[in-house]
Amino acid sequence: MFDLPSVELDEMIQAEKKQVALEYHSEAWADGISDGIESDILAETAITTALLELVRLHGEDQVVEMMDDLRQRVRFGEFRADRTVQ
Structure with a gap:
């Protein structure tokens, strides 16, 4: 049996x-x-449900940062249904 490093696990x-x-x-x-x-x-x-939970867990400032990251990902087309990954 082989052991995986804890980070990988x-x-x-x-x-x-x-x-x-x-x-x-x-x-x-x-x-x-x-x-x-x-x-x-x-x-x-x-x-809305996800944001409520994230704010509860991490606070408003960190969630705003997450939303800024998501905004950029949307702008770069990451969530488009017709997106192709190369």
Whole structure:
């Protein structure tokens, strides 16, 4: 049996948690759509819920910095549905 460095193991655990979280969000999204809730309403409430939690955990200043980073990522097209990764 081989041992992974703890940093690498922590990264793998975080990646797995993110994948599971994405699956939970996808399920909730699909449930909302099937209940007749529009995508833009689901998106806005998801963002609002996330921001409330992030401010609670990290404070307003750090969340503003996160939002500035996200703004740049949006401007660079990272979240476009037709984006191709090279």
